[in-house]
Amino acid sequence: MGQEGQQGRVRGHRHTLAGMSHDDADAQPTVAPEEEVARICADLIRIDSSNYGDGSGPGERKAAEYVMAELAEVGLEGTLLESEPGRATVVVRLEGEDPSRPGLAVHGHLDVVPANATDWQVDPFAAEEHDGCIWGRGAVDMKDMDAMILANIRHFARTGTKPARDTTFAFFADEEAGGVLGSHWLVDHHPQWFEGVTEAVSEVGGYSVTVPTPQGQQRAYLLQTAEKGLAWLRLVAHGRAGHGSVPNDDNAIVRLAAAIGRIAAHEWPREYIASVRELLDTLSTMTGLSSADADLEPLLATLGGAQGFVRGTLRDTANVTMLDSGYKHNVIPQTATAAVDCRFLPGHEDQLMATIRELAGEHVEVEVVHHDVALEAPFSGDLVESMKQALLREDPGAAVLPYCLSGGTDNKALGLLGIQGYGFAPLRLPAELDFAPMFHGIDERVPVESLQFGARVLGDFLRTC
Numbered sequence: 001m002g003q004e005g006q007q008g009r010v011r012g013h014r015h016t017l018a019g020m021s022h023d024d025a026d027a028q029p030t031v032a033p034e035e036e037v038a039r040i041c042a043d044l045i046r047i048d049s050s051n052y053g054d055g056s057g058p059g060e061r062k063a064a065e066y067v068m069a070e071l072a073e074v075g076l077e078g079t080l081l082e083s084e085p086g087r088a089t090v091v092v093r094l095e096g097e098d099p100s101r102p103g104l105a106v107h108g109h110l111d112v113v114p115a116n117a118t119d120w121q122v123d124p125f126a127a128e129e130h131d132g133c134i135w136g137r138g139a140v141d142m143k144d145m146d147a148m149i150l151a152n153i154r155h156f157a158r159t160g161t162k163p164a165r166d167t168t169f170a171f172f173a174d175e176e177a178g179g180v181l182g183s184h185w186l187v188d189h190h191p192q193w194f195e196g197v198t199e200a201v202s203e204v205g206g207y208s209v210t211v212p213t214p215q216g217q218q219r220a221y222l223l224q225t226a227e228k229g230l231a232w233l234r235l236v237a238h239g240r241a242g243h244g245s246v247p248n249d250d251n252a253i254v255r256l257a258a259a260i261g262r263i264a265a266h267e268w269p270r271e272y273i274a275s276v277r278e279l280l281d282t283l284s285t286m287t288g289l290s291s292a293d294a295d296l297e298p299l300l301a302t303l304g305g306a307q308g309f310v311r312g313t314l315r316d317t318a319n320v321t322m323l324d325s326g327y328k329h330n331v332i333p334q335t336a337t338a339a340v341d342c343r344f345l346p347g348h349e350d351q352l353m354a355t356i357r358e359l360a361g362e363h364v365e366v367e368v369v370h371h372d373v374a375l376e377a378p379f380s381g382d383l384v385e386s387m388k389q390a391l392l393r394e395d396p397g398a399a400v401l402p403y404c405l406s407g408g409t410d411n412k413a414l415g416l417l418g419i420q421g422y423g424f425a426p427l428r429l430p431a432e433l434d435f436a437p438m439f440h441g442i443d444e445r446v447p448v449e450s451l452q453f454g455a456r457v458l459g460d461f462l463r464t465c
């Protein structure tokens with residue numbers, strides 16, 4: 001690791017847009033972000049950047065080159081960095097109106113999870129437009145937000161205007177495999193890109209759900225303020241190898257199966273972290289439904305498809321996801337392994353690991369394959385207020401609620417630099433579109449109008465935050 005792309009450079013290059021001459025600015029036709037956000041989103045979807053997690057995918061290089069070209073077209077020099085050949089991240093920094101203020105990071109990821117084309121109604125990499133939506137892998141996670149970010153950077157460059165604060169824009173590789181070759185690599189090897197940065201915004205927050213209320217319904221934007229941490233564990237059961245015809249009380253597969261059974265049967269205690277409590281209590285006020293522990297189902301149901309993310313944040317979880325053992329029908333193997341995907345609430349990692357070790361039992365080792373931190377940021381302060389106001393200026397009368405994500409984002413890597421991260425990819429969505437289940441789902445699609453709304457809100461936020 002550690003190679004840089006040809007255009008890679010170690011030192012940050014900060015663009016001073018005010019330094020552009022009027023001729024430069026005049027030479028660029030004025031295109032509002034909302035006018036080109038859909039084109040950019042579609043272009044990015046057509047570049048297959050599937051991340052299989054084992055290095056076998058196409059990588060992000062082509063998508064990164066596309067971003068570089070879009071920047072170059074408006075006179076900006078991005079920096080393309082590769083952690084490994086083909087695994088490319090693009091960074092560009094713009095000077096703010098007030099460079100004395102702490103910096104902001106705005107980031108997206110260029111990779112997508114793979115798509116099994118036969119499951120989809122359309123070609124997942126064609127970016128076809130149907131019913132006012134752009135369809136394709138990444139339309140939701142997260143080439144939509146990448147396009148909103150890029151369209152706004154281009155607008156700053158074309159008009160010679162500035163974001164409110166010095167802003168580092170990053171388009172990361174490898175988010176879908178934990179960011180090892182993307183955000184974590186950049187934070188480890190080139191942290192100077194985030195020098196002076198105190199806060200960040202990125203994906204999986206800022207989208208709307210339509211909540212039934214006694215008066216009818218109300219749109220609510222879910223602003224992501226917290227993330228569960230993750231521990232990807234491997235259970236390794238040991239036993240005595242032998243002939244399949246001979247009784248054996250030390251069968252590794254049986255021991256593994258018993259451990260899995262105990263883990264599956266374990267009831268993780270429910271606990272409400274601050275952001276979850278506030279989400280449920282505010283929803284309760286909006287809907288008139290109870291937010292009491294014993295009576296939560298009707299309230300969760302008001303969130304539609306987004307309730308899955310919220311359900312995942314009511315407690316720690318452990319799901320068995322892979323099994324491996326044995327090589328012949330009449331041979332008892334010596335070992336058996338299972339993969340377990342554990343997600344813990346902020347502050348719960350040690351407790352979760354102790355519980356899993358106890359449930360695994362004495363003949364089953366617990367190995368940590370990958371782990372990453374949980375995050376929790378306050379749902380208050382100037383940045384949160386700026387996000388809220390930017391949403392409410394475009395959608396007066398809506399509610400903005402905090403929530404915790406059951407999954408993870410690149411904000412975890414930036415968190416290692418002390419940067420407080422939020423999920424704010426603003427999208428006003430039609431009530432009937434079940435958006436949240438499309439993250440990593442099939443038939444991913446985003447309404448063009450929602451992209452345009454998001455481009456406006458993000459631009460407003462960047463100018464006023």
Ligand SMILES: [Zn+2]
Nearest residue numbers: 141142175203
């Ligand atoms: Zn994502």
